[in-house]
Amino acid sequence: METVFKKTPVLTDAVMHYCPGCGHGIVHRLVAEAIDELGVANKAIAVVPVGCAVFAYRYFNIDSMEAAHGRAPAVATGIKRVNPDNVVFTYQGDGDLASIGTAEIVHAAHRGEKITTIFINNAIYGMTGGQMAPTTLVGQKTTTSPYGRDKEHCGSPIRIAEMLATIEGSAYIERVAVNSPGNIIKAKKAIKKAFETQLAGKGFSLVEVLSNCPTNWGMSPAESMKWLEENMIPYYPLGVKKEV
Amino acid sequence: MTNTKKQLMKGCEAIAEAAIQAGCRYFFGYPITPQNDIPEYMAAQMPKVGGTYLQAESEVAAINMVYGAAGAGARVMTSSSSPGISLKSEGISYVAGAELPCFIVNMMRGGPGLGSIQASQGDYFQATKGGGHGDYKMVVYAPSSVQEAVDLVQEAFDVADTYRIPVMMLADGIIGQMMEPVEFTKKSEGRKLPEKTWAATGWDREKSTRERAVINSLYIEHEELQELNDRLQARYKEIQEKEVKVELYNTEGAEYILCAYGTVARICKSAIALAAKKGIKVGLVRPITVWPFPTKQVHDAIAQKSVKGALVVEISAGQMLEDIKIAVNGEKPVDFLGKPGSIVPTAEEILNKIIELGR
Known part of the structure; x- marks a missing residue:
């Protein structure tokens, strides 16, 4: 029998702890496949966050470091400056990157740090149980915005990809989504492109991935994908925001 | 600058030079008085020895860059002064929890809060009893002259590598700012340093002879966290037996x-x-x-x-x-x-x- 698809060896055989229907598993696979296809697994270093992906070092079958909440870009900077031949990436959620870690991500981009960031935007804090994130949509209910996010009270959701695209040191910034097979194929291409940008030494690269959180959104996986398409994509438009 | 002639140097600069001579090639820091002469010296000298000086966006970022560089196997340091050390304390706890070696200088200034920029010894508790969260310790050297500070730097890096722990030099602003004659004659005490087989440098799943590196301080199962803490406490006990200087x-x-x-x-x-x-x-x-x-x-x-x-x-x-x-x-x-x-x-x-x- 012909093998038409198999799991990339850049993922371990560990059973993932993610909730059923969560997009993290998809993005992990895309990242691992991109690393595999580029033939850089033996020099790749994953810097993983605090948040739902806190155990990602169990799943990426490469050397890994666990960073403090929000500090992954600083940790990645330290690694890359020591071993510039390593392919270094951070994998961060919206609480980690867009809230507590804004200084680190902005300045990693600003320095043109030759690292890649995979940024998962699911508009909520997942690991801690569904609190409001900087990316939570106006009107969206979370455990800390129980009446819906009020922009007069706590501002409008932050568009990270557009913000980082204005920074001189960023070389490749794209927003993708993992809500449909077509978008997943596009996401894979973007992730690969981001790693290629790093390999070419062009500067900082980031892929913002719109993803879902059925558990904390209180929806079935299918409903959450529909909600993502109807609510997130209009506010967070997909596409390349910067390419040099 | 490897001659053995005495020269007049400011404490901060002498410590920075001693670090370079001890093989430190990575420095991540952020400006704060009264320790600015250390990063300034590093910015000027590191490029000449093939090293890297990088000014971080904050003390928080600086210590996390140190974490990354240490995890990649480098001999690395940072320096700051009291309020900046408070900011680094989270990162120091992570360095300790992930069992990484690094060297940190604190040129103490007056506190609490923004305090003053004059010399102080108000950070003794922070340095010796914790500062950051959790049951961790640093070896903390307290030099009383510029020469002694210089002589302790090589030792500090070697002790950090030997025990895989953060090591601090706790000096008051006077040591950092005064000039004294110093000579750079102190050589390593001949410790046999362990190889950094744990460092994350890239892993080939077919050819690598070591395990896959995971630099981490997360032990979600309490038995595993107990094991880490037992390992750390055993190391601290050994340090108490072997490394006291008075x-x-x-x-x-x-x-x-x-x-x-x-x-x-x-x-x-x-x-x-x-x-x-x-x-x-x-x-x-x-x-x-x-x-x-x-x-x-x-x-x-x-x-x-x-x-x-x-x-x-x-x-x-x-x-x-x-x-x-x-x-x-x-x-x-x-x-x-x-x-x-x-x-x-x-x-x-x-x-x-x-x-x-x-x-």
Whole structure:
């Protein structure tokens, strides 16, 4: 029998702890496949966050470091400056990157740090149980915005990809989504492109991935994908925001 | 700059030069007074030796860059001053939890809060009792001269690598800012340093002979976290047995024992000379490592029959005082002279306090 698809060896055989229907598993696979296809697994270093992906070092079958909440870009900077031949990436959620870690991500981009960031935007804090994130949509209910996010009270959701695209040191910034097979194929291409940008030494690269959180959104996986398409994509438009 | 001739150097610059000579090739820092001469020296000198100086966006980022570089196997350092060390404390806890070696300099200034930019010893508790969260320790060196600071730097890096722990140099702003003649003759004490087989440098799942590297301080199962803590505590016990450094000055048969570290210890030596002129025999116990603390040496010096009492002198409200009291364990009276903030006691004040104790 012909093998038409198999799991990339850049993922371990560990059973993932993610909730059923969560997009993290998809993005992990895309990242691992991109690393595999580029033939850089033996020099790749994953810097993983605090948040739902806190155990990602169990799943990426490469050397890994666990960073403090929000500090992954600083940790990645330290690694890359020591071993510039390593392919270094951070994998961060919206609480980690867009809230507590804004200084680190902005300045990693600003320095043109030759690292890649995979940024998962699911508009909520997942690991801690569904609190409001900087990316939570106006009107969206979370455990800390129980009446819906009020922009007069706590501002409008932050568009990270557009913000980082204005920074001189960023070389490749794209927003993708993992809500449909077509978008997943596009996401894979973007992730690969981001790693290629790093390999070419062009500067900082980031892929913002719109993803879902059925558990904390209180929806079935299918409903959450529909909600993502109807609510997130209009506010967070997909596409390349910067390419040099 | 590897000649052995004496040269006049500022403390901060001398420490930076000693670090480069000890093989440190990565420095991540952020400006704060009174330690700016360290990053400035590194910015000028690191490129000449193929090293990297990088100014971080904050002290928080700087210590996390240190974490990344240390995890990648580099000999790496950062420096700051009191408020900046508070910001680094989270990262230091992660460095300790992930069992990484690094070197951190704190040129202490007055506190709390923004405090002052003058010398202080108000960060003793932070350095020796934690600072960050969790049960961790750093080896903490407290030099009392620029030469001693220089001589301790190589040792600091080697100790960090030997035990895979963060090591701090706790100096007051006076040590950092004053110029003294120094020579760079101190060589490594010949420790056999372990290979960094744990470093994350890239792993080939077919060819690598080591395990996949995971630099991490997360142990979600409590049994695993207990194992980490047992490992750390065993290491700290070994350090307490092997790495204590202390100077005993004039202590044998003394009537009074002064206890001080850093610049204050030198003022104490002047007070001892003044006391001798008045016929009072005074000695000094000067911890060089404030952690591991020289508990036994302090006890033995103060518990001597000849000793009437001890006087602890600090530029603080009395922090090392607590460790001295634990060491003496009530066997002799222990008094204190010092003020929090940045008020440096004079030799005359110390002498007067000794005379007062005798009444």
